[in-house]
Amino acid sequence: xxxxxxxxxxxxxxxxxxxxxxxxxxxxxxxxxxxxxxxxxxxxxxxxxxxxxxxxxxxxxxxxxxxxxxxxxxxxxxxxxxxxxxxxxxxxxxxxxxxxxxxxxxxxxxxxxxxxxxxxxxxxxxxxxxxxxxxxxxxxxxxxxxxxxxxxxxxxxxxxxxxxxxxxxxxxxxxxxxxxxxxxxxxxxxxxxxxxxxxxxxxxxxxxxxxxxxxxxxxxxxxxxxxxxxxxxxxxxxxxxxxxxxxxxxxxxxxxxxxxxxxxxxxxxxxxxxxxxxxxxxxxxxxxxxxxxxxxxxxxxxxxxxxxxxxxxxxxxxxxxxxxxxxxxxxxxxxxxxxxxxxxxxxxxxxxxxxxxxxxxxxxxxxxxxxxxxxxxxxxxxxxxxxxxxxxxxxxxxxxxxxxxxxxxxxxxxxxxxxxxxxxxxxxxxxxxxxxxxxxxxxxxxxxxxxxxxxxxxxxxxxxxxxxxxxxxxxxxxxxxxxxxxxxxxxxxxxxxxxxxxxxxxxxxxxxxxxxxxxxxxxxxxxxxxxxxxxxxxxxxxxxxxxxxxxxxxxxxxxxxxxxxxxxxxxxxxxxxxxxxxxxxxxxxxxxxxxxxxxxxxxxxxxxxxxxxxxxxxxxxxxxxxxxxxxxxxxxxxxxxxxxxxxxxxxxxxxxxxxxxxxxxxxxxxxxxxxxxxxxxxxxxxxxxxxxxxxxxxxxxxxxxxxxxxxxxxxxxxxxxxxxxxxxxxxxxxxxxxxxxxxxxxxxxxxxxxxxxxxxxxxxxxxxxxxxxxxxxxxxxxxxxxxxxxxxxxxxxxxxxxxxxxxxxxxxxxxxxxxxxxxxxxxxxxxxxxxxxxxxxxxxxxxxxxxxxxxxxxxxxxxxxxxxxxxxxxxxxxxxxxxxxxxxxxxxxxxxxxxxxxxxxxxxxxxxxxxxxxxxxxxxxxxxxxxxxxxxxxxxxxxxxxxxxxxxxxxxxxxxxxxxxxxxxxxxxxxxxxxxxxxxxxxxxxx
Numbered sequence: 009x010x011x012x013x014x015x016x017x018x019x020x021x022x023x024x025x026x027x028x029x030x031x032x033x034x035x036x037x038x039x040x041x042x043x044x045x046x047x048x049x050x051x052x053x054x055x056x057x058x059x060x061x062x063x064x065x066x067x068x069x070x071x072x073x074x075x076x077x078x079x080x081x082x083x084x085x086x087x088x089x090x091x092x093x094x095x096x097x098x099x100x101x102x103x104x105x106x107x108x109x110x111x112x113x114x115x116x117x118x119x120x121x122x123x124x125x126x127x128x129x130x131x132x133x134x135x136x137x138x139x140x141x142x143x144x145x146x147x148x149x150x151x152x153x154x155x156x157x158x159x160x161x162x163x164x165x166x167x168x169x170x171x172x173x174x175x176x177x178x179x180x181x182x183x184x185x186x187x188x189x190x191x192x193x194x195x196x197x198x199x200x201x202x203x204x205x206x207x208x209x210x211x212x213x214x215x216x217x218x219x220x221x222x223x224x225x226x227x228x229x230x231x232x233x234x235x236x237x238x239x240x241x242x243x244x245x246x247x248x249x250x251x252x253x254x255x256x257x258x259x260x261x262x263x264x265x266x267x268x269x270x271x272x273x274x275x276x277x278x279x280x281x282x283x284x285x286x287x288x289x290x291x292x293x294x295x296x297x298x299x300x301x302x303x304x305x306x307x308x309x310x311x312x313x314x315x316x317x318x319x320x321x322x323x324x325x326x327x328x329x330x331x332x333x334x335x336x337x338x339x340x341x342x343x344x345x346x347x348x349x350x351x352x353x354x355x356x357x358x359x360x361x362x363x364x365x366x367x368x369x370x371x372x373x374x375x376x377x378x379x380x381x382x383x384x385x386x387x388x389x390x391x392x393x394x395x396x397x398x399x400x401x402x403x404x405x406x407x408x409x410x411x412x413x414x415x416x417x418x419x420x421x422x423x424x425x426x427x428x429x430x431x432x433x434x435x436x437x438x439x440x441x442x443x444x445x446x447x448x449x450x451x452x453x454x455x456x457x458x459x460x461x462x463x464x465x466x467x468x469x470x471x472x473x474x475x476x477x478x479x480x481x482x483x484x485x486x487x488x489x490x491x492x493x494x495x496x497x498x499x500x501x502x503x504x505x506x507x508x509x510x511x512x513x514x515x516x517x518x519x520x521x522x523x524x525x526x527x528x529x530x531x532x533x534x535x536x537x538x539x540x541x542x543x544x545x546x547x548x549x550x551x552x553x554x555x556x557x558x559x560x561x562x563x564x565x566x567x568x569x570x571x572x573x574x575x576x577x578x579x580x581x582x583x584x585x586x587x588x589x590x591x592x593x594x595x596x597x598x599x600x601x602x603x604x605x606x607x608x609x610x611x612x613x614x615x616x617x618x619x620x621x622x623x624x625x626x627x628x629x630x631x632x633x634x635x636x637x638x639x640x641x642x643x644x645x646x647x648x649x650x651x652x653x654x655x656x657x658x659x660x661x662x663x664x665x666x667x668x669x670x671x672x673x674x675x676x677x678x679x680x681x682x683x684x685x686x687x688x689x690x691x692x693x694x695x696x697x698x699x700x701x702x703x704x705x706x707x708x709x710x711x712x713x714x715x716x717x718x719x720x721x722x723x724x725x726x727x728x729x730x731x732x733x734x735x736x737x738x739x740x741x742x743x744x745x746x747x748x749x750x751x752x753x754x755x756x757x758x759x760x761x762x763x764x765x766x767x768x769x770x771x772x773x774x775x776x777x778x779x780x781x782x783x784x785x786x787x788x789x790x791x792x793x794x795x796x797x798x799x800x801x802x803x804x805x806x807x808x809x810x811x812x813x814x815x816x817x818x819x820x821x822x823x824x825x826x827x828x829x830x831x832x833x834x835x836x837x838x839x840x841x842x843x844x845x846x847x848x849x850x851x852x853x854x855x856x857x858x859x860x861x862x863x864x865x866x867x868x869x870x871x872x873x874x875x876x877x878x879x880x881x882x883x884x885x886x887x888x889x890x891x892x893x894x895x896x897x898x899x900x901x902x903x904x905x906x907x908x909x910x911x912x913x914x915x916x917x918x919x920x921x922x923x924x925x926x927x928x929x930x931x932x933x934x935x936x937x938x939x940x941x942x943x944x945x946x947x948x949x950x951x952x953x954x955x956x957x958x959x960x961x962x963x964x965x966x967x968x969x970x971x972x973x974x975x976x977x978x979x980x981x982x983x984x985x986x987x988x989x990x991x992x993x994x995x996x997x998x999x
Contacts, residue, residue, distance in 0.1 A: 046100065046110045053171040054100050054108060054145060064388040065170040066139045069178040073162040074863065075378040075849075075856030076986065079122065079155060082164070082375075085188035086120045086153045092194040093184070095175050096151040119149050123156045128163070131156040132385060135165045136247075139388050143169055151176070160793045160859055163383060164373075182372035189375055248391035249412045249421040252384040253429055256405045256734055260432075269365065270336065272406060273297075276398040277363040278322070278331035283428050284359055284394075285324020293324045294360040295335065321358070362392055366399030366409055377851030377988070379860060384409055394424075466532050469510050471525035473502045485526040489519065490790070493941070498901075500824050501688075501832055506532075508829030520793045520862075552605075553621050554720035555727045559825050559840045560683055562875035564618055567683070578685060579649035580678035580905060581922040588674055588909065588917050589705070590665050594634045596700035597663060599710050600693060601628065604835040606719030607684055611655040622720060623659065631658060637665040637674060645922075648677040660684045675922065684719075686839040687903060688824055693835055694904035706912040719836030722828070731878060738871040739842070739879040743818065746845050749894035751932055752812040753964040772954040773965060774923075775973045781980030782949045788985055792855065794862040797899040800937045800949070801865070802858040803979050804897055807972040808933075809848050810992050816847045820896040820931070821865075823872035841876040842868065843892045848989055854978070855985030894932040894959075901939045923952070932959045933968070951976075971996060 046054070057065055090096045094112040097119055103109050121138075125131040138152060150169035155162065166181060184194045255276075257265065263275045281293045296319050322331045373380055391413035401407040410428075412421035467485050475483050477498045489499075499519045506512040511534055518531045556564060567576055601608050608623040623631065635643075648664055660681035668675050685693075700710045777785070789799045805817060825838035844864050852860070880892055905921035931954075938950040951972065955965055974996050978984040987995055 044110070046108050047174060049174045050100070050110070050171050051108050053169075053173075057143060057145070057169075057171075058102075061142060064139060064390070066143070066167055067170065067178075067389055068135055068139055068165055068167050068385055068387065069182070070135060070163060070165040070383040070385050071182075071373065072381045072383045073164055073375065073378050074160070074381070074859045075375075076853035076988070077162055077375055077378045079157070079162070081189060082155060083120055083122065085185050086155075088188040089181065089184045089194060090119050090151070092188075092196065093176060093181075095172065096181075097149045099147070099149070100145040100171075113149065119151055120153045120155065123154060125156050125158050125163075128158060128161075131158055131163045135163075135167070135385060136388060138165075138167045145171075159791050160862075165383075165385075179367050179372050186372065186374040247386040247388060248414055249416075250384045250386050250409060251412075251421045251425045252382075252407065252409045253425055254401045254405050254407055255429065255432065257737070260406060269400070271332075272400075273363065273365055273398050274332045274335040275328070276406060276408065277335055277361075277396070278328045279432065280363075280396050280428060281322050281324050281331060281361065282326075282328060283431050284361060286431070287424075287427075288359060290359055291323060291325055292358050293322050294358055295320045295322060295363055296360060297335070297363045359394070360392070362395035364395070364397050366397035366407055377849040377853070377856060379863075382407075387411070390414065466512060467525050467529040469512060470502075470506065470528050470532070473505055474525055477502050483525075486524050489523040489525075490786075491523075494523070500826065504826070504829035504832055520795065523790075552718075552720045552724075553619050554723040556618050556620060557719075557723040557726050557837070558731070558873065558875050558878070560620075560723070560837055561618070562841065562877040563683055563837065565877050574650050574652060576682040577649060577651065577653070578680040578682055579645070580680070580690075581645055582676040582678060582905060582919045583668065583671075583922050584674045584676070585918040585920070586916075588676075588919075590636045590674070592701060592704055593665075593676070593697075594663070595704050596697050597634070598628070599700040599704075600696050600835075601625070603696065603712065604693075604716065604719070606834065606836040607661065608659055609684060609720075610657070610659070611683065613656075620720065620723070622718075633659050633662055635662075635664040637667050640664050640666050645675065645677050648679050651679060653681050655681060655683070676919075683837055685835065686825075686837050687822075687900065688826065688838065689835040691904045692833060694907065698907070698909055702910045702912065714833065716833035716835075717830050719831075719834050722831050722834065722836065722838070726873075731874070735871040735874050736878060736882055738868075739874055740882050742845050743843060743879060743892060744883060746818050746892065747816060749818065749891055749932070751894060751959040751964075752808050752814075753960065753967060755959060755961045756963055771957065771965075772952055773969050774950055774952045775969060776948060776950045777973075777976060777980065779946070779948070781977050782947055784980035784982075785949065785976065786947065788855070788858065788979060792858045792862060794858055796939055796949070797901070797937065798862040798865060799858050799979065800899070800951070800976065801897050802854065802861045803976040804895075804935050804951075804972055805846055805861065806854055806857055806989060806992060807968070807975040808895060809989065810975070810996070811968065811971055814848065816845060817895065818893040819844050819846060820876065820893040822898050823869065825873055827870075827873060840872055840874065841896075842872050842874070843876055843879070844868065850990035851988055853986050853988050854975075854992070857989070858985070895935070896931045896933070897935045897937070899937040899939060906940070932956050935972075949976075 053065065057063065097113045099111050099113050101109050101111070123131075123134055125134060134156060135154060138154060143150065150171050152167045154165040154167065156165065166178060168176065168178060168181075187194055257263075260275065263272065267275070277295055277297070281295060284293055285291060320334060322334060324331075391411055393413045393415055395411040395413075397409040397411070399407045408425070410421055410425045412424070471483065471485050474489055474492075474494075475481050478489070478492050478494060480492045483492055503514050503519065506514060513533045514528065514531060519528060522528045522531055555561075563576065602625050605622045606620075608625075608628065609620040610623060611618055611620050613619075643664065643666060645666065648662065651662060653660060660683060662677070662679040664677040664679075666675045666677060667673070703710050785799050786796060788794075789796045792799070801819070801821070805819060808814065808817060820841055820843050822839050823842050825840045826832060831838070844861070846861065846864070848857075876892060880890060883892075885892070903921075906919070908916040908918045910916050934954045936952040936954075938952065940948050940950065953965075953969060953972070960968070975992070978987065978992075978995055984995075
């Protein structure tokens with residue numbers, strides 16, 4: 009049985025496959041049988057293949073399956089479809105009688121292959137190999153299904169010879185496959201036949217890398233694309249590029265949200281025609297649209313084989329609405345009339361654009377517990393110069409794909425599509441940028457369509473950023489970023505610095521999938537937009553007044569709702585294991601204060617607005633903010649933690665040294681108000697304090713190589729830009745209609761009715777995972793191309809779903825809020841609170857939930873500057889009273905509150921963080937994941953859970969703690985990630 013597959017998977021997968029095949033072998037096997045004679049269309053395509061045996065007449069439909077699909081069940085479903093639709097396993101032979109004969113083969117195991125691939129690129133290569141394989145019509149079927157297992161997903165690819173186009177459209181194949189997977193009957197293919205295509209489109213050889221219509225008089229070719237970097241694939245392996253993107257509803261001016269599919273197609277076709285006209289300088293553009301414009305999933309036959317088509321010449325300089333009306337009128341007039349075949353090629357005088365509807369496999373193939381996403385792939389089939397497909401996208405947007413034929417450079421496709429997206433919002437200003445190197449758009453890259461080969465220089469730049477961010481000069485190009493202390497906050501910083509300082513673009517997921525500098529360099533794209541320093545037209549005012557940033561304003565609303573109490577105090581405490589010079593520490597922190605004016609701010613009301621006012625360094629001596637241990641007799645850490653800030657009159661921080669009565673050691677109470685400090689800033693600040701302490705201990709003064717942009721500049725720029733309505737719309741679309749937050753478990757010991765006024769009183773508990781479970785969770789993160797946060801987030805969510813029997817859950821979390829690299833070195837409060845909506849499927853495994861949350865978190869990052877209060881207001885909720893979530897999850901990733909102060913003589917003063925006691929919580933449940941490492945480097949994971957007492961009593965708190973601890977331990981055991989949500993209860997301790 010294994011001989012039918014490229015690779016056998018795990019023993020468990022093999023066992024399940026064998027069981028499925030034994031079941032199949034017990035069924036009646038269809039013997040080889042004669043079939044009805046071939047249709048005229050089948051004869052035509054068969055003859056075309058015989059005339060040019062090396063021509064690629066196969067197309068591919070591919071989907072990404074994330075979650076945990078049952079591979080044995082999927083393979084069995086494919087075989088069931090082939091059995092029900094014998095044409096998929098047909099053979100064609102030219103007989104001695106001069107006729108073409110068709111028969112149905114009875115062989116099993118020839119139409120499906122199970123493959124293992126380490127990366128999506130390997131999966132793509134395997135699919136292209138199958139597409140490129142010649143077709144022996146007498147011995148081989150015209151259909152093959154590839155089930156490719158990648159580390160974090162499964163790829164399903166259907167390879168279909170064009171001889172099947174008439175009887176077996178891809179959409180119907182996927183629908184039948186979904187029914188077979190669900191155990192439902194499959195409708196015979198004879199009841200689903202489609203109008204066949206017509207003669208093959210004759211593609212001429214291109215005379216240059218760009219079509220003639222794109223070469224404008226007076227514009228050098230080098231201004232359109234850099235010919236020095238073009239590499240054309242070998243003719244026998246020439247690829248047509250395919251590039252996909254999403255267009256948000258805000259960019260579709262004039263298109264109503266409830267527009268029909270035909271209206272969407274006409275609108276985007278008109279916009280792309282106008283774009284080509286503006287780009288090429290050609291007034292007339294030919295649009296070729298299939299007469300049956302609603303193409304099925306996959307490539308419409310007419311894009312390759314000619315076929316019945318609507319051909320319309322439009323004025324590319326006319327208003328878009330006029331072109332739209334012309335397209336809709338022509339489509340309407342030909343809906344019930346056959347059009348004669350039209351064969352046309354692009355010329356220097358008039359470009360031609362093929363336009364079709366883009367089907368979505370998600371609507372055809374349904375697999376419980378599995379997320380399905382169309383996978384755009386390059387193709388080996390001959391393609392016209394430009395084909396543009398339009399379909400429905402997420403959240404009211406539109407999905408578009410651009411296919412560039414073999415006659416064009418593989419580099420021009422991403423450029424054309426990227427600049428089209430920019431042109432939608434920027435107009436003509438976007439066109440000069442077409443000469444810049446392309447950025448990667450969604451879709452599978454191929455060797456021929458990659459924007460730029462990895463170079464030693466790119467690897468060196470990435471490695472330098474790795475070493476600087478991780479403080480690891482010994483790091484090599486093949487070393488794993490995460491094995492040397494990397495985490496998501498550092499990843500964000502590195503990606504931003506590479507773009508801003510070196511013009512190198514990488515996506516967040518790239519770093520998780522390719523965590524070494526050498527591997528990541530192969531995913532890098534040059535943008536040519538490096539900027540070493542933020543530009544400023546005037547010197548920074550020493551005492552500026554600025555509005556609150558969006559994040560600060562959001563926090564301030566909650567601060568006011570709780571009566572301006574201590575809810576936003578950040579009471580850090582450092583236990584020094586060796587004596588520290590307290591006066592020297594004060595001097596070092598003063599150096600940091602002078603460097604970061606955002607820390608020395610007062611907050612005052614001006615009219616109806618709050619403003620922040622910097623205290624000049626010359627006036628710092630007027631404010632008390634530091635106390636030595638000699639001044640702190642009788643003061644406890646709890647006393648300091650409960651200090652009530654008057655932010656209009658005192659600085660938003662307090663440093664007080666204490667003597668621990670139990671150990672006699674110095675402890676620093678490091679108290680900040682949250683409005684000026686976030687976790688990213690804590691790490692910046694601790695690094696700078698250590699540097700200043702070392703320099704001051706040697707009798708010197710700190711010398712800075714740069715001056716970070718002040719936080720007040722960020723606040724002013726953000727206020728001037730206003731709220732991005734498109735970004736706000738992302739969150740309202742996601743969260744509209746979400747369930748109202750409720751306690752996960754109802755408190756059992758609460759007899760009295762709930763108070764009208766909410767109370768923040770609460771407490772906290774913690775648990776720590778053992779070393780083996782910790783390392784296995786890290787391993788699961790790597791296998792899933794996810795962060796540790798994604799893994800623990802999924803474990804907590806699964807635990808709460810189990811306890812509360814929840815169909816979905818809204819979870820609050822925090823995002824860095826630092827999208828502008830100019831402010832990466834700025835200390836301030838940038839962090840935003842955001843919310844994710846998680847929908848549970850009982851058939852989904854814990855590992856599949858990790859993938860869902862990874863995608864949810866990473867996809868939301870570009871929109872994360874919008875704080876939660878603005879989302880709540882946009883949804884009609886009352887600020888301070890209505891909330892979107894009960895549960896908040898965040899990670900503290902190896903923060904620098906555990907470390908060492910280096911001295912000039914080589915000695916060090918070690919310190920460690922002391923956890924504060926928590927007696928208040930503005931959230932129902934607040935999980936803090938502590939990713940830590942001791943001085944020996946051993947990693948550990950602690951989870952702190954704080955709670956509101958009015959929601960949860962001791963019984964409920966212990967149940968939540970025990971369940972969450974057990975689920976995380978289960979995920980850290982062999983096979984634990986394969987447990988489904990439906991099975992989860994059986995794997996947990998009773999009670």
